[in-house]
Amino acid sequence: MTERSPLAPAAFPDLPPIAGVTARVARARYKNWDRCDLTYVELSEGTAVAGVTTQSKCPSPEVEWCRDAIPLGSARALVVNAGNANAFTGHRGRAAVEAIAAKVANHLDCQPSDIFISSTGVIGVPLPVDKAEAGLEAAFTAAPCGWEDAATTIGTTDTYAKGAHASAMIGGTRVELVGIIKGSGMIAPDMATMLGYIFTDAAIDPKLLQQMLSTANKRTFSCITVDSDTSTSDTVLAFATGKAGNAPLTSMDDAGADAFAAALGDLCRQLAHLVVRDGEGATKFVEITVEGAESDASAHRIALSIANSPLVKTAIAGEDANWGRVVAAIGKAGEPADRDKLSIRFGATQVASGGLAVEGYDEAPVAAHLKGQDILIGVDLGLGDGRATVWTCDLTHGYISINADYRS
Amino acid sequence: MTERSPLAPAAFPDLPPIAGVTARVARARYKNWDRCDLTYVELSEGTAVAGVTTQSKCPSPEVEWCRDAIPLGSARALVVNAGNANAFTGHRGRAAVEAIAAKVANHLDCQPSDIFISSTGVIGVPLPVDKAEAGLEAAFTAAPCGWEDAATTIGTTDTYAKGAHASAMIGGTRVELVGIIKGSGMIAPDMATMLGYIFTDAAIDPKLLQQMLSTANKRTFSCITVDSDTSTSDTVLAFATGKAGNAPLTSMDDAGADAFAAALGDLCRQLAHLVVRDGEGATKFVEITVEGAESDASAHRIALSIANSPLVKTAIAGEDANWGRVVAAIGKAGEPADRDKLSIRFGATQVASGGLAVEGYDEAPVAAHLKGQDILIGVDLGLGDGRATVWTCDLTHGYISINADYRS
Numbered sequence: 001m002t003e004r005s006p007l008a009p010a011a012f013p014d015l016p017p018i019a020g021v022t023a024r025v026a027r028a029r030y031k032n033w034d035r036c037d038l039t040y041v042e043l044s045e046g047t048a049v050a051g052v053t054t055q056s057k058c059p060s061p062e063v064e065w066c067r068d069a070i071p072l073g074s075a076r077a078l079v080v081n082a083g084n085a086n087a088f089t090g091h092r093g094r095a096a097v098e099a100i101a102a103k104v105a106n107h108l109d110c111q112p113s114d115i116f117i118s119s120t121g122v123i124g125v126p127l128p129v130d131k132a133e134a135g136l137e138a139a140f141t142a143a144p145c146g147w148e149d150a151a152t153t154i155g156t157t158d159t160y161a162k163g164a165h166a167s168a169m170i171g172g173t174r175v176e177l178v179g180i181i182k183g184s185g186m187i188a189p190d191m192a193t194m195l196g197y198i199f200t201d202a203a204i205d206p207k208l209l210q211q212m213l214s215t216a217n218k219r220t221f222s223c224i225t226v227d228s229d230t231s232t233s234d235t236v237l238a239f240a241t242g243k244a245g246n247a248p249l250t251s252m253d254d255a256g257a258d259a260f261a262a263a264l265g266d267l268c269r270q271l272a273h274l275v276v277r278d279g280e281g282a283t284k285f286v287e288i289t290v291e292g293a294e295s296d297a298s299a300h301r302i303a304l305s306i307a308n309s310p311l312v313k314t315a316i317a318g319e320d321a322n323w324g325r326v327v328a329a330i331g332k333a334g335e336p337a338d339r340d341k342l343s344i345r346f347g348a349t350q351v352a353s354g355g356l357a358v359e360g361y362d363e364a365p366v367a368a369h370l371k372g373q374d375i376l377i378g379v380d381l382g383l384g385d386g387r388a389t390v391w392t393c394d395l396t397h398g399y400i401s402i403n404a405d406y407r408s
Numbered sequence: 409m410t411e412r413s414p415l416a417p418a419a420f421p422d423l424p425p426i427a428g429v430t431a432r433v434a435r436a437r438y439k440n441w442d443r444c445d446l447t448y449v450e451l452s453e454g455t456a457v458a459g460v461t462t463q464s465k466c467p468s469p470e471v472e473w474c475r476d477a478i479p480l481g482s483a484r485a486l487v488v489n490a491g492n493a494n495a496f497t498g499h500r501g502r503a504a505v506e507a508i509a510a511k512v513a514n515h516l517d518c519q520p521s522d523i524f525i526s527s528t529g530v531i532g533v534p535l536p537v538d539k540a541e542a543g544l545e546a547a548f549t550a551a552p553c554g555w556e557d558a559a560t561t562i563g564t565t566d567t568y569a570k571g572a573h574a575s576a577m578i579g580g581t582r583v584e585l586v587g588i589i590k591g592s593g594m595i596a597p598d599m600a601t602m603l604g605y606i607f608t609d610a611a612i613d614p615k616l617l618q619q620m621l622s623t624a625n626k627r628t629f630s631c632i633t634v635d636s637d638t639s640t641s642d643t644v645l646a647f648a649t650g651k652a653g654n655a656p657l658t659s660m661d662d663a664g665a666d667a668f669a670a671a672l673g674d675l676c677r678q679l680a681h682l683v684v685r686d687g688e689g690a691t692k693f694v695e696i697t698v699e700g701a702e703s704d705a706s707a708h709r710i711a712l713s714i715a716n717s718p719l720v721k722t723a724i725a726g727e728d729a730n731w732g733r734v735v736a737a738i739g740k741a742g743e744p745a746d747r748d749k750l751s752i753r754f755g756a757t758q759v760a761s762g763g764l765a766v767e768g769y770d771e772a773p774v775a776a777h778l779k780g781q782d783i784l785i786g787v788d789l790g791l792g793d794g795r796a797t798v799w800t801c802d803l804t805h806g807y808i809s810i811n812a813d814y815r816s
Contacts, residue, residue, distance in 0.1 A: 123732030324531030331466030
C-alpha cells in the first residue's frame with residue numbers, strides 16, 4: 001500500500017469475531033506481486049444473505065452471479081479476488097466465475113449458488129482460472145485469519161485496511177455486526193471498485209435482511225461519491241449466520257428489528273465514510289447537507305450535484321469559501337431551486353442568504369473551518385421539507401497523479 | 409492572459425467586417441487591472457436577434473434579461489462586462505442590468521429591450537453601476553476596434569482570443585458570419601463562463617434565425633464539456649443586420665436557407681472547439697463518437713458520460729489507452745447498452761469488440777495516437793442507428809492548479 005491517506009483513522013479497530021464466520025487468505029498471484037490477494041470466508045450452514053450491486057449497465061460477471069444468487073437467500077462462502085476485476089471479459093470471465101463457484105461448492109458440499117464471488121483490479125483481462133483454483137486450494141488449508149488481514153487482502157490501491165463494528169440487542173440477546181470494505185474511488189474500474197462485506201451472528205430472515213440493507217444503502221453507500229464514476233463491480237453483501245441464538249427476526253414489527261436496522265445503518269455509514277476518507281488524493285472529508293428542498297429525492301440530487309462538481313471540490317482543496325461555485329452546482333442540478341430564497345453556510349457560518357452574500361459576514365471562522373480536515377457545507381433552499389446528506393472528498397493534484405498514470 | 413493553451417491556433421484569424429456592426433472597447437476597471445474590460449457593439453437599425461442561454465436554475469440577471477428580450481427579435485447593441493459576473497447579486501444585480509440598458513437605450517434612442525447584456529467574472533459581487541456607466545461613456549466615444557480587440561476584451565482567464573468566420577450564398581448574394589467567444593471551462597462561475605456572439609450581415613427573420621441557432625447549438629455548444637459544470641451565465645447570441653441585401657430569409661424553404669444554416673452550424677462548431685481547446689489545463693483535444701445507440705439522444709448521453717468521466721479524462725492525460733474506463737463510463741450512463749455487443753476504438757484501432765479485448769491488437773498505433781494532441785474515441789454499441797459526437801479535453805494537474813486557488 002502507498003502512503004496512508006491523511007484522513008485515515010489512527011489504526012484498524014478492534015473487531016469481535018462473528019460466530020459462524022471463518023476467514024482465510026492466500027496468494028493467487030493475480031498480479032506480479034508478493035501479497036495475499038484471495039480472500040475466502042466460510043459461513044456456517046443456514047447463513048442468510050442480502051446484497052446490493054452496482055447500477056452499471058455493463059457489470060462484471062461476478063456482479064451478475066451475485067444478482068442471481070442473492071434472491072435465493074442462503075450463503076456458505078465468499079471469495080474475493082484482488083488484482084483483476086474480470087470485467088468486460090465475455091464468456092471467459094463468466095467461465096472463471098462458474099469454475100470458482102463449482103470448486104468451492106464441491107469443497108463445502110453445497111450448491112454453487114451458495115458461493116458469492118467478487119473481483120477487483122484491472123479490467124478486460126479474464127481472471128486466470130488456474131491461479132484462482134491454486135489460490136483456493138491454498139486458502140482451504142490456510143489457518144484462519146483476523147479481520148485486518150481479510151480487510152487488507154481485499155484491497156487494491158486502498159491506502160489503509162477498512163473495518164467497522166456495531167451491535168444491537170434483539171430481545172435479550174446481543175448481536176454483533178462487523179463490516180470490511182475496500183475502495184478509494186466511487187469507482188475506478190481497474191483499481192478502486194467498492195466492495196463491502198458485512199457479517200453478523202444475528203438470526204434474521206434473508207428477505208428482511210435485504211429490506212434493511214437496501215434501506216441502509218440508500219442513506220449511506222448511495223450518498224458517497226469520490227469522482228462521480230460508477231463501478232462495473234460495486235457490491236455490498238450482508239451475511240447473517242444466526243449463531244447469536246436470538247429469536248429470529250422475520251418482520252420489522254419484531255422486537256429488536258428496529259435496533260438491528262439502526263445498527264446495520266450505523267455500520268454502513270461507518271464503512272461508507274471510510275471509503276470517502278481514502279478517496280484518491282483526498283485531503284478533506286466533506287459533508288454536504290441540503291434542506292428546504294421540494295422532496296428528499298430532490299435534495300439528494302442537488303447534494304450530489306454539489307459533491308460531484310469539480311469546481312466545488314477544487315475550491316475545497318484550495319481552502320476557498322467559494323460559495324459561488326456551490327450556487328452554480330445547485331443551478332445545474334435541474335431540480336427546483338429559487339436563487340433568491342437560497343442560503344449557504346460553511347461550517348456554522350452563513351455566507352449567503354436570500355440571493356445575496358451576507359454583508360460583512362465574519363470570514364475568520366470560515367477560513368479556520370476550511371483549513372480543517374472535516375468540512376461542512378449546508379444549503380437551505382427555502383422551498384419545502386426535503387433534506388439529504390452526502391459525503392465526498394476534495395479534488396487535488398493527488399487524484400490526477402493517481403489516475404493519469406495508473407495503467408501505464 | 410496567462411501562457412497560451414498548447415492547443416491554441418497559431419494566430420487570431422483574419423475576420424471580415426460585418427456591415428452594420430461596430431465594436432468599441434473601454435476600461436470600466438471592474439477589477440484592479442489595466443486592460444479593456446467593457447465591450448460595446450452597436451448594431452444597425454433592423455438587426456434581428458436570436459439566442460440560447462444556460463439551463464441553470466440559478467441564472468444571472470443578465471441571462472434573465474436576455475431571455476426576456478430575445479423573443480422580441482430586435483437588437484441595437486450588445487454590452488459585455490468582463491471581471492464581474494453579477495450573478496447571485498439579488499435586486500442590486502438586476503438594478504445594474506436595468507441601468508446599463510437604460511443608458512445605452514437613451515444613447516441610441518431605442519427601447520431598453522433592444523440592448524443585450526452579458527457579464528462574466530467573480531460571482532456574488534453586484535456589478536458597480538458607476539463603473540459601468542463611466543465605461544459606457546468612454547466606449548460611446550472610443551474609436552471602433554477590430555474583432556481581435558473585442559474578442560480579447562470579453563475574455564477573463566482565457567489564454568487566447570477566440571474568433572471564427574463562415575460565409576454562405578443566399579440567392580446570388582454572399583453573406584458573411586463572424587463569431588467571437590470566451591470561455592475555458594464549460595463553466596467556472598467566477599471566471600470562465602462561456603459567452604459567444606455571432607454577427608452576420610444576412611437579412612433573416614429573427615424566428616428563423618432562432619430556429620437555426622437552436623439547431624446548431626444542439627450539435628455544437630451542447631456537445632462540448634470541459635468539466636461537467638454548467639454556468640449561471642452561459643449565453644450565445646446571434647445578430648443579423650440585414651446589410652448584405654439578400655432576399656430576406658423567412659423560412660427553411662427559402663433559397664439559401666440551407667446554406668446559411670450550414671454556415672451558422674459550421675461557425676458554431678468552430679467556436680465551440682475553440683473553447684474546448686482553451687479548456688482549463690487542457691493538453692489534448694478529444695472527440696468522442698458514439699454510434700449504434702438506440703437513439704441519437706441516447707448516444708449523446710453516453711458520449712457525454714464518457715466525456716465527463718474524470719477517469720477517462722485523466723487516462724487521456726496520461727496517454728493511456730484505458731478502454732476499461734470507457735466501458736465503465738458507458739455503463740454508468742443509464743442508457744441501453746449491452747456489454748457483449750460493445751466495441752471501442754482509439755484513433756483507427758479497434759481495441760475491444762464483442763465484449764472482449766481484441767486479442768493481440770497492435771498497440772503501437774494506439775500509443776502513437778495517444779501521444780498526439782487530437783484524440784479520437786469511437787464507440788459502437790451495436791444496438792441501433794443512434795449516433796452523436798461530443799468534444800472535450802483531458803483533465804490534468806493544470807485544471808487543479810487553476811481551480812484550487814483562483815479566488816484566494
